[in-house]
Amino acid sequence: MSRIGNAPISILSGITITVDKSNIVTVKGPKGELKQAVDSDISIAIEDGVLTVKRPTEQKRHKALHGLYRALINNMVEGVSNGYKKELELVGVGYRATNTGNLLEIQVGYSHPIYFMVPNELKVETISEKGKPPLIVLEGIDKQLIGQVAAKIRAFRKPEPYKGKGIKFKGEVLRKKAGKTASA
Numbered sequence: 001m002s003r004i005g006n007a008p009i010s011i012l013s014g015i016t017i018t019v020d021k022s023n024i025v026t027v028k029g030p031k032g033e034l035k036q037a038v039d040s041d042i043s044i045a046i047e048d049g050v051l052t053v054k055r056p057t058e059q060k061r062h063k064a065l066h067g068l069y070r071a072l073i074n075n076m077v078e079g080v081s082n083g084y085k086k087e088l089e090l091v092g093v094g095y096r097a098t099n100t101g102n103l104l105e106i107q108v109g110y111s112h113p114i115y116f117m118v119p120n121e122l123k124v125e126t127i128s129e130k131g132k133p134p135l136i137v138l139e140g141i142d143k144q145l146i147g148q149v150a151a152k153i154r155a156f157r158k159p160e161p162y163k164g165k166g167i168k169f170k171g172e173v174l175r176k177k178a179g180k181t182a183s184a
Contacts, residue, residue, distance in 0.1 A: 029077075034142060099125065
């Protein structure tokens with residue numbers, strides 16, 4: 001039984017959801033518009049400001065798609081109403097980040113700076129405060145795109161397990177390893 005798939009999605013005021021004949025769901029809200037193609041087996045019903053996702057059978061494939069599409073549509077509704085935000089910290093001496101529009105310049109201990117073009121759908125901001133590690137803030141309405149871009153930025157210099165230097169998500173807890181011990 002899919003617990004996620006059975007949960008209804010409440011549609012807030014100011015958000016419109018349309019489903020066309022080829023099963024493409026369009027969600028419009030104050031922050032923008034998102035589209036998602038849904039498998040033809042899954043049916044979507046909108047009644048009294050509540051969206052429900054239904055599956056035709058109890059097959060394993062239908063159960064998996066049921067929960068998946070309900071979660072994707074819920075993320076779209078959340079994105080166009082509130083938006084999503086991810087913050088990355090640069091931990092290390094001399095590590096810094098600057099941005100010019102959507103062009104991100106990161107210096108994380110290599111012999112050269114890394115230039116990364118953030119997609120136009122996202123807004124990027126860099127914050128450098130004295131005494132705190134530099135921050136890269138990504139904001140947008142597409143949860144999947146923000147996660148993918150954040151993971152790509154983090155991959156430029158993953159946090160190492162001994163000192164924790166690298167690019168990490170804000171609030172991420174790293175498991176540190178013990179260093180070498182001198183033997184007598």
